[in-house]
Amino acid sequence: EAKVITGEHTNLLRRILASFAISGTLCLMRYDQSALDGVIPLMQQYFGITDSRTALLQTLSTVTSSLALVVVGIIGDRVEKRYFVLFAVSLWLLLNGLSIFVPASMYWLFLSLRTLADIGHSICSALAPVIFSDFYKDRSLGRALVFNTLANFIGMISSSSITSIFLTSGMPFQAALLPSLAITLPLFVILFFAMPKSAAQHKHLSRGYIGNVKHLLSIKSYVFIVLGASMSNIYGKAISFWMPT
Numbered sequence: 601e602a603k604v605i606t607g608e609h610t611n612l613l614r615r616i617l618a619s620f621a622i623s624g625t626l627c628l629m630r631y632d633q634s635a636l637d638g639v640i641p642l643m644q645q646y647f648g649i650t651d652s653r654t655a656l657l658q659t660l661s662t663v664t665s666s667l668a669l670v671v672v673g674i675i676g677d678r679v680e681k682r683y684f685v686l687f688a689v690s691l692w693l694l695l696n697g698l699s700i701f702v703p704a705s706m707y708w709l710f711l712s713l714r715t716l717a718d719i720g721h722s723i724c725s726a727l728a729p730v731i732f733s734d735f736y737k738d739r740s741l742g743r744a745l746v747f748n749t750l751a752n753f754i755g756m757i758s759s760s761s762i763t764s765i766f767l768t769s770g771m772p773f774q775a776a777l778l779p780s781l782a783i784t785l786p787l788f789v790i791l792f793f794a795m796p797k798s799a800a801q802h803k804h805l806s807r808g809y810i811g812n813v814k815h816l817l818s819i820k821s822y823v824f825i826v827l828g829a830s831m832s833n834i835y836g837k838a839i840s841f842w843m844p845t
Contacts, residue, residue, distance in 0.1 A: 615735040617794035619744055621787045622728050623751040625689055628787070629721045630755035631762075632696065632780035633661075636714075638763030642773035647707040660715045668722035681731055682795050685724060689788050692720030697781055700774045734798055 636643070636657075644654055675684075695717035702710040732744040766776040 611796065614794045614796050617790055618796070619732060619735060619747075621791040621794065622685065622724065622731065623748045624787045625784055625791070626721075626724055626728060626748065627751035627755035628780040628784045629692060629724065630752050631759045632777055633718075633721070634756050634759035635763045635776045635780070636773075638759055639767055639773040639776045642767065646704055646773055647710070648704065649707055653707065657711055657714060660711065661718045664715050664718050665722040668719045669726055672723055672726045680797060681727055681734070682797050685727055685731070685795065686788075686792060688720040688723035688727075689784070689791065690720075692717050692724075693781065693784060693788065695720075696777065700777060700781075731798075 640654060644650075695713045699710050699713040699717070702713065728748055729745060732741060732748065735741075736744050762779070763776045766773070
């Protein structure tokens with residue numbers, strides 16, 4: 601009985617650590633996204649680009665994010681959530697890290713890396729509530745979801761005050777993106793060791809991927825939610841993107 605209690609406490613601790621790492625990572629991803637919006641003048645000066653080319657960054661990011669959400673819905677429980685999340689965070693870290701070292705003459709490479717990195721952000725955002733529902737029940741689940749929402753909000757709000765320091769200090773725009781990468785690394789290590797495995801559920805394997813696509817498209821509420829979220833996302837990003845200028 602003592603071993604059972606000890607095992608339950610260990611599993612609870614792992615779930616709490618994994619939840620903290622996921623919410624913290626999403627907070628930093630949101631900060632990174634908003635931080636780039638806050639240093640647009642520095643980025644334009646570095647790459648020597650116009651407003652139209654700058655706007656492509658958010659447009660392609662929104663389209664990629666929407667497509668990533670659809671892919672997550674199609675894959676469903678075919679892939680273990682632990683591997684899915686670790687892949688998403690690794691992808692985000694790698695591509696955003698590489699984008700910092702892109703030379704001034706290769707804006708299109710920077711654009712491609714940042715756009716693909718948003719796939720990782722979208723996957724983590726989509727899977728976080730599902731993972732929390734596996735970890736917790738009832739009030740504990742509610743607290744975890746509230747904490748996750750607050751973490752995203754803090755990441756977005758804090759970016760404006762932090763990036764203003766970089767904007768007026770004369771440092772390159774890449775400096776504003778370094779904090780999110782530096783802090784996400786230890787959180788990734790925590791997530792790697794703490795997040796427990798969850799066996800994949802194969803309820804709809806008989807449909808196949810094409811069958812899953814047809815099934816999703818047949819759900820009108822799902823289609824309207826994706827379209828509505830995509831349009832509101834584009835509108836919100838357009839406002840936040842140009843606000844600093």
